[in-house]
Amino acid sequence: MKQLFGAVGRRTLLFFxxxxxxxxxxxxxMYWLIIAPLRGKGLRWKSSIEQMxxxxxxxxxxxxxLSLFVGMILALQGAYVLRPFGATLYVADLVGVxxxxxxxxxxxxxxxxxxxxxxxxxEIGTMKVSEEVDALVTIGLNPTKFLVIPKLLAIIIMQPCLTLISDVVSMLGGMVIGMGLLQIDWLRYIRQTRDALILQDILTGLIKSVVFAMIIALVGCYEGFQVEGGAEGVGIHTTSSVVKSIFLIIVADLIVTTFFFYFL
Incomplete structure (x- = not known):
């Protein structure tokens, strides 16, 4: 029993x-990304552009x-459900929204x-193992500003752009299925998609993309700073960053979707 409580205590302390x-x-x-620039401490735009x-x-x-394939799959699944009702045209609505x-x-x-x-x-884990992070601190550079902010800024800017590309390409995939298998005229498909979408639909996806971007960057950088024990530690924390990011993305998606459902 004593060992059990000890193990629970150690894991609890480790978690917190x-x-x-x-x-x-x-x-x-958030300080180096938002507050510091307002105080005259600029961002590392060259490194940020390279990361972009x-x-x-x-x-x-x-x-x-992948977006093209997902759009095609969604159109096929939608057609399977809507065809018995003679409403295959609404595949465009389903894919778009x-x-x-x-x-x-x-x-x-x-x-x-x-x-x-x-x-x-x-990247950060390798620098941590080779003591490059300690070297940055020694010469007076803040590791968060020097390593994290360019990555965070890049992904916050690029993720909404990639999401818009995914929107367009997935709709094209749905239109390919609509034209090829459902005999829907391409102009009619585009008009149906346009009528189904509203600005709130697009903004919802873009807001989610920014939240997801912050999760990906912060989790990845955090796991990099936690690396210990050489190359093996780099592999462990790299895998952990992917698993934790996907888990937190799903959780954040549920929270944001619930918020929009009730309040917008």
Missing amino acids: GRVYDATQLSVDS VLVGVNSIPIISI TMTRELAPLVTAIILAGRSGSAFAA
Whole structure:
């Protein structure tokens, strides 16, 4: 019994210690991202632009291909349900609204969590193991400003852009199915999609994408700073960053969706 309580106590202290560290990183990041620039401490825009290329531009092909397939799958599943009612035209409504409000930001976030979030953790973790992070502190550079903020700024800017690309490409995928299998005229499909969508649908997806972007960047960087024990530690925390990011993305998606459902 004594060993049981000891194990529970150690795990509880470890959990709250990690929560404290993650909270501190988040607060520091918000300071260097929002407050510090207002006080004349500029952002590292050159590094941020380099990260935008890595996070955003290089992710366009994979996000476009997967979004196209998701749009086609959603159209096929919608047609399966709507065909008995003679309402296959409303596949356009289903694909447009579902992708803009839910699936496009979610698919984009999951891809970036695996692609960029893991890269953040691996990069910072490698620097931590090789004592480069300690070297930054020694020469008077703040690790959060120097390492985290360019990544955070890049993904906050690029994730909504990638989500918009996912919106458009997924609707094209739905239109391909509508034209090829459901005999829906392409102009009619576009008009139906336009009539179904409202500005709130698009804004909902974009707001979600910003929330997801912050989760991916902060979790990836946090796991990188926690690395210990050489290359093995880098691998463990890189994997952990992906798992935790996806879990928190799903939780945040539920919270934001519930908020919009009741208040907007």
